[in-house]
Amino acid sequence: MNIIEKILSKAAGMNEVVPDQIIDAKIDYAMINEITGYLVANYFRDVGAKKVWDPNRIAIILDHTIPAPTAEAAELHRIVRAFAREFSIPGFYDVGRGGVCHQVMMEKGYVKPGEVIVGADSHTVTYGSLGAFSTGIGSTEMTSVFITGRLWFKVPRVVKIDVSGEFSKFVGAKDLFLHVAKEIGFSGATYMGLEFGGSTVKDMSVSSRMTLCNMAIEVGAKAGIVEPDDKTTNYVKSKTSDSFTLLKSDKDAEYERTMDIDVTNMSPQVACPDAVDNVTTVSELDNIELDQIYLGSCTNGRIQDLQVAANILKGKKVSTRTRLIVVPASQEIFVEAMNTGLIQTFVEAGAAIATASCGACYGGHLGILASGETCLSTTNRNFIGRMGDPNSKLYLSSPAVAAASALTGQITDPSKLR
Amino acid sequence: MIVDANVLKYGDDINTDLIIPGKYLVITDEKRLGQHAMDGIDPDFYNKSRNGSILVVGENFGSGSSREQAPISLKNAGVKCIVAKSFARIFYRNAINIGLPILECADLWSEVRDGDTLSIVLEQGTITNKMASRIFQANPLPPFILDIIQHGGLLNKLKKSL
Incomplete structure (x- = not known):
């Protein structure tokens, strides 16, 4: 199995999963911001739910409209702030406390390798940079996750992107992804996973890997991911004392297709x-x-x-x-x-x-x-x-x-x- | 479930920012969101759609953001069903979860015109163009997805289970 199949099979409590299989997965962490989260808070009350599945596995991060530019935006803040207080969510980040939700998720140690994380924001795919399976979902599904801690997924077909060569000065992860986007096309990876590997990716900082995985959604992908290594372990250990499992792709893992990219001589x-x-x-x-x-x-x-x-x-x-x-x-x-x-x-x-x-x-x-x-x-x-x-x-x-x-x-x- | 309405036809790669631009995401009133649906591509959309429409679109409809405001705005602008050549992943799930029926049909787009009347049987995925007396077959919805739509959305299902 490839890394995404391994993570999803673990989350579904199964020995093996195959592409296109529909599975019911346990969610390790769930994140909302104010733009998508106010809907979650409203829906949560509408359905008559009384408690969240686990307040320690939820992050609520204000980031799109901070500080509030209008009274309407302030109202969104008010709704999610009240929700965070009512359900005693420790991972609540108000104006001046956090920043962009995905950066905060990484910095605060909420992202760990081998885990399944969903966020009500499309750039949730960023956490694949630490070897987690993470993807964006809507507010209605997030309401269901807040109540049940579970969600269905279709196991994605995965494209392996093998990157070799050394970047020239002033060239890096962003240039690599834009090149990939040109090759794959705007909707070329819809419903698929992108696994980034090879010597160039191994040499990249976690910050650069975040840039790569962050943009996976821009070609329609469900997830972007990098196999965890020592850099991953060092990063996560610097953020949390929680234990975690490093899952990696098998040598004989199957892929939808493989792309080879040499970044030598790539210009910005x-x-x-x-x-x-x-x-x-x-x-x-x-x-x-x-x-x-x-x-x-x-x-x-x-x-x-x-x-x-x-x-x-x-x-x-x-x-x-x-x-x-x-x-x-x-x-x-x-x-x-x-x-x-x-x-x-x-x-x-x-x-x-x-x-x-x-x-x-x-x-x-x-x-x-x-x-x-x-x-x-x-x-x-x-x-x-x-x-x-x-x-x-x-x-x-x-x-x-x-x-x-x-x-x-x-x-x-x-x-x-x- | 049978959906009857007139066609509003648009092209490929209509993303969530065209469906509901970022500046409207602070609007909490769903009816008002509906008035801004497709604002990025057709400012007159609401007037065309308000009495009921079936959106017929090309490839990769709803790419980009996870904003559920995108399908919510369309639903509140009178859209009864969306038939696309293909959908982006998050939009696809969001539309189903709010109870907005959507179908994938590769053949329909080139065979309909703005204003044609369609009749869609969701359970079978059959689409009849009444103007041309032609029937098209969409990819049938899996039973668990049809079940969510028949409940009027995932929240109604959740309510029952609590």
Whole structure:
């Protein structure tokens, strides 16, 4: 069996599962934010449930609309806050306490290898970076999980992506995924799992593996996953004293298909409007003027990402033809970015810093685009109107390309900076 | 269950941000969500659909976010059933769970026009285009999914079990 089949068979209490089999799985952890979670809280009352299955296996994290930009958003906060208090949920993160839900889930030790985690947010696939099976679900199903602690799954067919070669300077996990998206296509992995492996992935930090798995949903995948190793173990042990099991794919594991990618000589990749698979290399994009650059999100808002950008920006100024918005993915990252001087670098360069949150990524607030504006963002989706007006344009890139472009005001290859 | 309504036809890859843009996710009133359904692709959608419609769409309908507001807004805009060439995974489950019938049928899309009247028998997955007197066969829904839809959604099933 491959790693996903092993995790799902364990969760279903079965010796073996096969692709397309429908199973009933035990859930190890469940997460909601305020956007999806207020529906869960309302549904929970509607059905007359009196208690949650296990308050210690639930996280409630405000992240999309923090601090509340409108009274309507504040109402969502009120509903989930009251729910968290009523059911004594220890894993509740209010405004100023957590940050983007997926980053908080990882930092607080709620994600462990071999476990099954569901979240009412599509980027829940991020936790595959620690060898867990994790996927996004809707609010109605989450209500059922909150009550029963179980959920049905169809065992996915899995595509193995074997990555070899060493990245050039300024090239990394984001570029690799955008390349994969171009190869697989926007809906090319619908209902499937993506297992990332090979020497390049083994050499990657957990932070980079998060970027890879986070974007699995962008090609329709149900899960992205990396086999756990020493890096995984060290990361998890630094976050929790709970025990966990490292499940790995068998040598003779079966896959839907295998893709081999060599990253040697890969140049920075950019997804152009309006689809994540509309990918080209940065050098192909001449004179794309940018009104805004956005650095942040569960995809690329971690300390490693901020460090890469700060190294490029240090002692320089953001071009007066554009604006840069930096949003650390969590409060912990914000503190580390202050302690290491990164925040100082960004502010001195002329960037606006926003509170740890989803920010403008989903088009809510903190950097919404006007009609006709163009933005380069380190986030994960560039759907029409994703960050604001339907007539705005969104390009996606790595933090390195974002920082270089902030200095010039147009899409720029960081290796070409003088 | 039989669904009769007129067709509203759209193309491939209609994602959740087109169905209900992020700025509307703070709206808690389902009727108001319905008024903004498909806002990203057809601002006049609500007026076209409010008296009942069957959405006929292409590949990968509902890709992107896990927001249940996407099927909720469509249901509250009068959509009675969605027939797609294919659906994105989370949207597929969400629609069923809120009791919005959906079917996958590869052949229908190219054979219907906006405004055609369809009659759908959900149990059998048969779709009749009354304008052209033609019958199409969708992939039949598995019994446990049909059961959720016949209950009017997963919450009604949960209520019974508690």
